[in-house]
Amino acid sequence: TQLLEQSPQFLSIQEGENLTVYCNSSSVFSSLQWYRQEPGEGPVLLVTVVTGGEVKKLKRLTFQFGDARKDSSLHITAAQPGDTGLYLCAGEGDMRFGAGTRLTVKP
């Protein structure tokens, strides 16, 4: 069983601030995905990271996969209210999701 722990569980910030959320496991993953879920909707894929140490950028979002492929981080620069949502990480293999970080960006 590969457990994914996400932190923080909740995060409330002002528009324009930077933030980082984390996804950690004691197990090695061959790949890891990040999804964003808005209220009343299903999750939508943001990115898949595959290689240890990999960094992927999606506009103001930067995703990093740890060298040992046990952890990942999501950094948002200059957060906007549209970034509000539940951010979930998922490890490939057993289709298991973390509990998520609920982000609120206040205008």
Next chain:
Amino acid sequence: NAGVTQTPKFQVLKTGQSMTLQCAQDMNHNSMYWYRQDPGMGLRLIYYSASEGTTDKGEVPNGYNVSRLNKREFSLRLESAAPSQTSVYFCASSVGTVLYEQYFGPGTRLTVT
């Protein structure tokens, strides 16, 4: 394209009643999934179907059954609903189970009283 559709959107059941949640995808995906989402627990996999004709248990299969009716449709059945099954249920599909993006439906909010 509708993507992944789920019916119903909302349902209230009494303890012991049965019901089937329907899911269909129009993307010609091979793999389909059923998850439940509870506050503070993220998404937990109930059952999945890697390809038409196969189904496998996920993390929390007890109290549920599934049917992969054809490539498009994957249903989830609760034979005797319990209050612990109150949750939001999501169906998802993907091209395959390895490294592929999962596309999610809008969810079914189920309350068991």
